[in-house]
Amino acid sequence: MIQIKKLKLIDHQQGLCLFEIEKDLFLRIEATALGVFRIRCGAKNKIDDSLLNPRAKERQELLLARNELSSEFVIEEHKKNSQWQISHGNTSVELQVNPFAMIFRRDGEVVLKTTDENALIVDTEVDEEAWTINFALPKNDHVYGLGRTAGAYSRRGEELFSDAHDHQYLPFAWSTKGWGLFPNSLKQVRHQVGIKKAPTIYQLQIHDNSLDLFVYIGTVADIFNQFSASLGRPGQPPLSAMGIWLDQIDGQSFTDVLEQAEQLDQKGFVVDTINLAPPSVFLFQDDKLTLEWDTERLGDVRQFIADYLKEGKHICVPSWPGVPVGTALFKDLEDRAWLLLDDDGHAYRVSTPYGEVGILDLTYKDAYKFWESRHQQLLDNTDTGINLIDVISIPDHINARQGETGAFLRQLYPLRLEQSMYDAQSYHKIPKEAYLRREALSLNSPRYTGLHLQHSINNFEDIKSLLRLHLTTQASGVISQTHSLLVNTNSSNLYLRFLALSVFSAGFSLVADKQYLPDQFDQKTQEQIKVFFDLRSRLIPYVLGNIEDATRTGLPVQRMMAVAFPDDQKAHKYEYQFLFGPALLVAPILDGGNEVEIYLPEGEAWWDVNTGIRYEGGQVLQYECDVSTIPVFGREGHMLCMGPVLEGLSKFNTARILDQVWLFGMPLYNPVVMRNKIRVMQMQGSSYIKGFEGLDILQSSGLEVKRRGAEVRISRER
Incomplete structure (x- = not known):
């Protein structure tokens, strides 16, 4: 010592x-x-x-x-x-x-x-x-x-x-x-x-x-x-990651999940991305070192790529570095020490629902190069995501080729696996874009978007638990996290409260099981669900802007009160409130009632998005609203830029992403919005804004808005 x-x-x-x-x-x-x-x-x-x-x-x-x-x-x-x-x-x-x-x-x-x-x-x-x-x-x-x-x-x-x-x-x-x-x-x-x-x-x-x-x-x-x-700053996710996802369930055929997506589309719940369930769609050949598409599962691969990886629904495909036991390839790679091995030099075998496998040793440069380059070839010129299935548990007695073992190997292996999948997707893309969906945390998690949670929701306590998982993850240096709407349709109240919260997140997915799908509700509830879906589509420019901002600043999309207001000790006690990006304070109702206690952080004013009423910060509100909405407050000096209602991302117009802007008092800050080109300038007590051409401006009370060609002048009413 x-x-x-x-x-x-x-x-x-x-x-x-x-x-x-x-x-x-x-x-x-x-x-x-x-x-x-x-x-x-x-x-x-x-x-x-x-x-x-x-x-x-x-x-x-x-x-x-x-x-x-x-x-x-x-x-x-x-x-x-x-x-x-x-x-x-x-x-x-x-x-x-x-x-x-x-x-x-x-x-x-x-x-x-x-x-x-x-x-x-x-x-x-x-x-x-x-x-x-x-x-x-x-x-x-x-x-x-x-x-x-x-x-x-x-x-x-x-x-x-x-x-x-x-x-x-x-x-x-x-x-x-x-x-x-x-x-x-x-x-x-x-x-x-x-x-x-x-x-x-x-x-x-x-x-x-x-x-x-x-x-x-x-x-x-x-x-x-x-x-x-x-x-290292996180890479920007592609636009395709921002829509509504549908998660295929175990045992469901590709045809069935496509039909499920089409039925939802017809009922007004448009699905943009289909996330395929395990097992991997990339199969090791039995007798030679190569990976190929699973044609038995996907059919004609050329048609699959043309229809789904390039033109139609976006697809997120599962992958996993497991080599089936009992094949000639498994024996060959075991002899070559290309698999993780135990202390006796035998391949580490892992039991999965799809058979027993050995784990390709991605810490070894030749194995890593093969794994990455083959995925590059299979995904070349496609717009798709990768879903890393299953957590690889590595016991102490397992070793990599160059002697890595124990805690070192447990942290090194997922880092190498995730890096290979990100590089394979973003290969030849400028700027780099990739979407790597996975649930397990790793040392790489702060560098990549796509972290996801599967968390069953059976009651309001489960929603609180999920929100805590979201906020603590993002308070640990991860800029965003998504989740599945794994909530039973037996309770419309529970479903609507959870959906309203999900709208103000980095993203969410539906689960392709009838007991979890929105079309199982009565017509009135379905109409309310569509309202939240429409709101989500309108928020896409703001959500993507939040992620772009997070990649520059490190501040997460959903910010617990201690992150957003570190000097306001009273705010820290309100653990289920969060700042969604820099402009919106969200205070979800997480019980069976219609009322919630809200604390508005001190030092600035807040505008109720539902009513337009302005409140000074530093006060507590007893706020009441039914399941048709969610308490959200705009931060004074900021703006909320929203796009039009979309019937899916295929209708997204990148040349005109916005149609409306909400002002929360006198604009002082440039708005957070994807590919931000809106600029706020201050002069003689007025704000001059460029980039509002053709937008509907919802002004706060007490403000006067005048358009001057391509410029908008906003000043206080006299």
Whole structure:
């Protein structure tokens, strides 16, 4: 066990400083952006990128998009107190010795610091070093992020392991106090967040050959932005992902699900994308290494591609790297060590509803190249999504070809699998567009859209649980998540409340089982469902604009109150409200009644979208509405741009995506809308807006709107 007792500055150059702790052990601090401190500790050849071998560099790039250093640090040494202060803009980290401590400041105020004792401990007496870093956690400091949960939003009191599937973990933690943490490791990371035996300590333990920890200091918006930049911005999903989906059910034929979609279309519930159920539509040949379309399931593949992957309904197809046991190919790949193997060198076999399979080892470059390139060929010039079916559970005794095993392999494998599928879809597409639908979280989740939930809804508590899963996932660095309308049609009240909430999400799908479909209701309920479907189609420009905005800022589409209003402590108590993009506050009714208590965040005014009434922020409303609507409030200074009612995405006019704009008070901000070309300028108390040509403007009370050619002037009534 090693504790830091001395620091000797041995190198200082642009954006980094290097301290010697003792022989062969070094502390390196880097600036990758303003307010971002990268803390690395270990042997010199483990923490200096220029000394890494090619394989280590490749693995590092799997998680990081930004390795370059930022501008010069300002370093001040206080020899008398054995202290260094490393400043970067308005942020700094202070290093102390005897005892060792790190103190992070913003504008001179302490934001985050390590504990007074045992701040950083290195255990070199295990197979691989264990790095333990302890941060002080004041009683009023809540920790958010760290993955998907239906429990408390604050993760205080929890112990999480990065490789445990039931923890649904993501490696990003943050606080409204102005700090965020990202442990950059593919190995096992343990988080103890103010657990019972140490309630005022946030302990991180990383089992890796070096410590690599990103510390973000800034506003919550800054922290999300910098975390997203560190990992890599998500790609934009194609327009085809934004419509209504229909999920094929197990055992249903392709013909049957097409007929189901056609029947829904005829009744006014237009389906845009059909998501095919498992098993994979790409089959390994029995005796040679190739993948081909499943012609038994899809029929004439050329016709299938022409009708569904290029012209007709959009299709999302399932894929999975499972090689059937008992085939000549399975034996050949087992002998070549192209499959994941157990300690005895035998292929790891997984039982599925469709037979026993071995798992193609995608950590091996030749297997990865084959898997990716073959999907590129099969999907070439098509507009389709990929559905990654099933979670691959990898026990400790399973090994990859190059020795990866245990927690390392459990985190590395899904990362490689998802990356291969994204690259196969986006190949030759500029800008890159792909839709990778999957349910399991991985270290890749913040980088790709398409995360989805299958969550059965039998009562209002189930809706609350789903909403919590949505908000906690998106508070962990994932910009969006969709879900299925897996709600029984026995209760029209439950269905309509859930559908209204779903309209204000990144997307949702119907399930091709009669007990879940909207055409099973009475005519009056069906008409109300169509109202919500129409509203969803009108919101597509705003939803896509939200996702485009999220890819630039890292802020999610659905923002829990702590994300959207970090300084308003009262708002944090209203856990089922959320900000949908920057402009809309949504407060769903999640019980059998017609009333909900709503808190309007302080510091700005809010406009009731249903009534047009303006309310000052900082107040609580007892709000009543029936199942024909949902409480939504527009944020003053913002606008909501909406498109026309569409009968499916095939009617979407990319040349004219909008037909109406709602003003929430005097416009101060550019609106969030796909391919945004609307600009707001302020002059002499009025707003001048370009890009409103031909749009119907719904103005707030107290405003005067005048059109001047291509420009609209909005001013207060005199």
